[in-house]
Amino acid sequence: MSVKAITRVTAAVILILVVVVAAGGIYFFSTMTKGPSTTTTKVQSIPIGIVEPETGTFAIFGTEAVAAAQIAVDDINAAGGIKSMGGATLTLIPQDSQSTVDGASAGAQKLVSVDHVPILVGAYVSRHTLAMLGITDPAGVIAVIDGIVDYLTASNFTYVFRVAPKQSAYALSTAQFVREQALAHNLMISKVVIINEDSIFGKMGAVGYEQAALNYGWQVVDHIEYSYDITDMTSIVQRIINDKPDVVLAVPYFTDGVLFAKTAQTLGLKAMLIAGAGASGFADASSIKAASDALQYYTMSYGYNPAKNTPENVKFVQEFTAKEGRPPTDAGGEIYYSMWAIAAALEAGGTLNPSNPLDPNNLRKAFLSLDLTSGPAAATYPTGHIKFADNGDNQYAGTVVLQVIGNRAYLVWPPTGAERAPVFPRPDWTPSS
Amino acid sequence: MMLEIATILQAVVFGLLNAGIYALAAAGLVLMFSMLNIINFAHGDFLMLGMYVTYFLASSLTIGPITTAIFSIPLFFALGAAVYLGALHKIVRATPLSQLAVTVALLVLLRNFALSAWGGEPKALSFGVLQGLTTLGPVVLPLSRLVAALASIGALVALEVFLKKTHFGISIRAAADDQEATALMGVNTKMLFTVTVGIGMALTAFAASLIMTFQQVNPLSGLLYGLLTWVLIALAGTGRIKEVIVAAVILAVAESLGMFFWDPRARNLVVYGIFVLVLMVKPTGLFGRKS
Numbered sequence: 001m002s003v004k005a006i007t008r009v010t011a012a013v014i015l016i017l018v019v020v021v022a023a024g025g026i027y028f029f030s031t032m033t034k035g036p037s038t039t040t041t042k043v044q045s046i047p048i049g050i051v052e053p054e055t056g057t058f059a060i061f062g063t064e065a066v067a068a069a070q071i072a073v074d075d076i077n078a079a080g081g082i083k084s085m086g087g088a089t090l091t092l093i094p095q096d097s098q099s100t101v102d103g104a105s106a107g108a109q110k111l112v113s114v115d116h117v118p119i120l121v122g123a124y125v126s127r128h129t130l131a132m133l134g135i136t137d138p139a140g141v142i143a144v145i146d147g148i149v150d151y152l153t154a155s156n157f158t159y160v161f162r163v164a165p166k167q168s169a170y171a172l173s174t175a176q177f178v179r180e181q182a183l184a185h186n187l188m189i190s191k192v193v194i195i196n197e198d199s200i201f202g203k204m205g206a207v208g209y210e211q212a213a214l215n216y217g218w219q220v221v222d223h224i225e226y227s228y229d230i231t232d233m234t235s236i237v238q239r240i241i242n243d244k245p246d247v248v249l250a251v252p253y254f255t256d257g258v259l260f261a262k263t264a265q266t267l268g269l270k271a272m273l274i275a276g277a278g279a280s281g282f283a284d285a286s287s288i289k290a291a292s293d294a295l296q297y298y299t300m301s302y303g304y305n306p307a308k309n310t311p312e313n314v315k316f317v318q319e320f321t322a323k324e325g326r327p328p329t330d331a332g333g334e335i336y337y338s339m340w341a342i343a344a345a346l347e348a349g350g351t352l353n354p355s356n357p358l359d360p361n362n363l364r365k366a367f368l369s370l371d372l373t374s375g376p377a378a379a380t381y382p383t384g385h386i387k388f389a390d391n392g393d394n395q396y397a398g399t400v401v402l403q404v405i406g407n408r409a410y411l412v413w414p415p416t417g418a419e420r421a422p423v424f425p426r427p428d429w430t431p432s433s
Numbered sequence: 434m435m436l437e438i439a440t441i442l443q444a445v446v447f448g449l450l451n452a453g454i455y456a457l458a459a460a461g462l463v464l465m466f467s468m469l470n471i472i473n474f475a476h477g478d479f480l481m482l483g484m485y486v487t488y489f490l491a492s493s494l495t496i497g498p499i500t501t502a503i504f505s506i507p508l509f510f511a512l513g514a515a516v517y518l519g520a521l522h523k524i525v526r527a528t529p530l531s532q533l534a535v536t537v538a539l540l541v542l543l544r545n546f547a548l549s550a551w552g553g554e555p556k557a558l559s560f561g562v563l564q565g566l567t568t569l570g571p572v573v574l575p576l577s578r579l580v581a582a583l584a585s586i587g588a589l590v591a592l593e594v595f596l597k598k599t600h601f602g603i604s605i606r607a608a609a610d611d612q613e614a615t616a617l618m619g620v621n622t623k624m625l626f627t628v629t630v631g632i633g634m635a636l637t638a639f640a641a642s643l644i645m646t647f648q649q650v651n652p653l654s655g656l657l658y659g660l661l662t663w664v665l666i667a668l669a670g671t672g673r674i675k676e677v678i679v680a681a682v683i684l685a686v687a688e689s690l691g692m693f694f695w696d697p698r699a700r701n702l703v704v705y706g707i708f709v710l711v712l713m714v715k716p717t718g719l720f721g722r723k724s
Contacts, residue, residue, distance in 0.1 A: 227698050
């Protein structure tokens with residue numbers, strides 16, 4: 001059977017169509033991925049993107065973060081918006097990362113390419129944040145991150161800022177707190193066990209602990225890593241019991257933290273203290289509810305102080321509690337002060353570069369120009385001081401330590417501003433435990 | 434870390450405590466597979482559903498997870514009967530590919546149902562009726578795990594007695610050997626299969642309630658247990674409960690020793706590594722014979 005060849009006319013038509021479609025596609029996508037309009041005579045509304053895990057394994061953190069971001073946006077707009085830009089209001093555009101790396105990338109891509117956000121916040125889980133930065137940085141979008149792993153600001157990203165402390169600070173402050181308590185009670189810490197979930201979040205926290213152990217002369221008798229979706233911690237806890245450590249230093253997420261506490265209670269793990277670093281898992285209201293009394297006397301370092309007695313922080317806690325039925329944890333607090341830091345940067349940007357305030361490089365300069373010791377951002381920040389270094393980290397980052405006593409967590413460190421003295425050592429510990 | 438005898442004993446005991454539950458989780462599949470010859474890939478997700486039902490009942494009624502079995506066992510018996518009559522009945526004599534397609538569709542349905550009903554976040558019971566532990570020499574036995582293990586052994590013994598000593602159980606075994614001959618003997622095989630699948634699902638629900646005494650559930654829990662139950666049957670090489678129990682002991686103890694002395698993340702490597710090694714040496718499984 002012979003195949004009839006197409007005529008020259010038909011071939012020419014097809015060729016022209018292909019060229020037109022290709023050219024049109026190139027034009028369309030090049031304009032779609034063009035960054036947000038940066039030259040404006042009057043900005044009326046500034047879209048702020050937020051990528052958080054609103055569903056999936058980490059939804060408990062992501063939903064809180066988005067809720068806190070919306071409260072912040074409402075407060076900023078109610079206070080007159082960005083005055084240097086004619087009272088421009090902020091509009092929050094959330095994207096659900098679905099607790100996956102791909103979800104975080106897709107969410108960031110949509111915010112950058114379709115919504116043309118000049119600033120984006122996220123993504124709580126450090127490995128998701130890393131994926132997000134791979135989208136935002138090349139596009140020249142400022143990312144204010146709440147992933148706390150150190151190398152997010154040490155990886156040569158240009159447009160990244162982090163108001164919250166980095167992971168090593170959490171671990172170091174937890175270790176400092178433990179050491180101070182031991183000294184205050186004339187107790188000697190010689191053996192510690194480090195246990196962490198094995199993503200970059202847990203590993204970086206463990207690095208901080210190991211550095212602290214080296215500094216303080218503690219022997220790390222065991223270092224246990226586990227997958228964050230572990231379903232049975234019996235063997236891990238029994239191994240720790242066999243190690244007989246003075247202190248257990250942990251870096252959990254939420255569900256593994258709860259599982260660890262319940263298993264430890266069942267098997268009777270006794271130590272001077274079981275301390276967590278990195279904001280999640282031990283001292284949140286949701287954790288305490290899920291673990292019942294298994295989390296008694298556990299401590300957790302936070303990058304946000306829910307007990308800070310400034311009018312701005314009290315207002316935020318009240319607003320959040322009214323909206324969500326529970327007080328904010330680290331996840332919500334970090335986002336709240338980050339959003340106010342963004343508002344401050346936009347104010348500075350509108351003053352420094354009124355003709356082109358949303359240009360990425362001008363925005364970056366605006367962030368770097370900040371030195372906040374007053375205003376809602378500083379007033380809700382643990383140290384009360386926000387000033388960015390060139391790599392995007394806050395030079396005055398600091399953490400606090402909360403301890404679960406009874407049915408809630410109390411601020412116990414630093415001593416200034418503490419709600420109560422910490423319980424140390426744990427009442428169930430004896431020197432022969 | 435010093436390999437003390439007490440630590441090794443502890444790891445072995447934890448493995449033995451898990452073995453009973455794993456065997457019970459596989460028992461339902463054994464019944465269905467040996468009698469119907471259906472490759473049910475959704476079995477693990479029915480177990481996952483059972484864990485969620487346990488969580489829901491225990492949280493709503495504030496009762497212990499094992500107590501929820503009073504409600505979940507008859508519920509899952511009815512569910513099993515419905516699944517057989519609605520889906521499995523039609524694929525008993527179908528090609529393996531069709532069986533695979535239908536059971537995988539069930540798997541996806543169950544997984545997404547759990548995701549939409551309960552979300553992606555793992556769920557664990559915030560309380561347990563059985564707290565504390567007991568000791569046997571140098572070995573520690575958490576009460577919740579001990580009771581779960583004893584309950585699963587009791588259920589397996591009861592199942593063996595049922596299959597060997599009761600008229601209905603003998604009918605099930607006869608149908609597993611030869612469906613047509615059993616039908617010719619005047620046994621209503623459709624009713625027999627419906628009840629058997631119901632019993633299999635009820636056992637799965639009981640296993641789920643025991644697992645929830647010490648674990649948490651998420652929509653992907655079915656993957657973990659689904660694979661494990663199939664591995665147990667394949668490792669045993671037969672569809673007999675006693676041999677599946679032996680396979681469960683081997684895998685559970687190896688899993689526990691691996692997590693204790695190597696790495697908590699080595700669980701799957703140890704379990705599936707042993708499985709592959711055994712089948713390389715004896716492809717018919719530990720107790721299987723060449724046909």
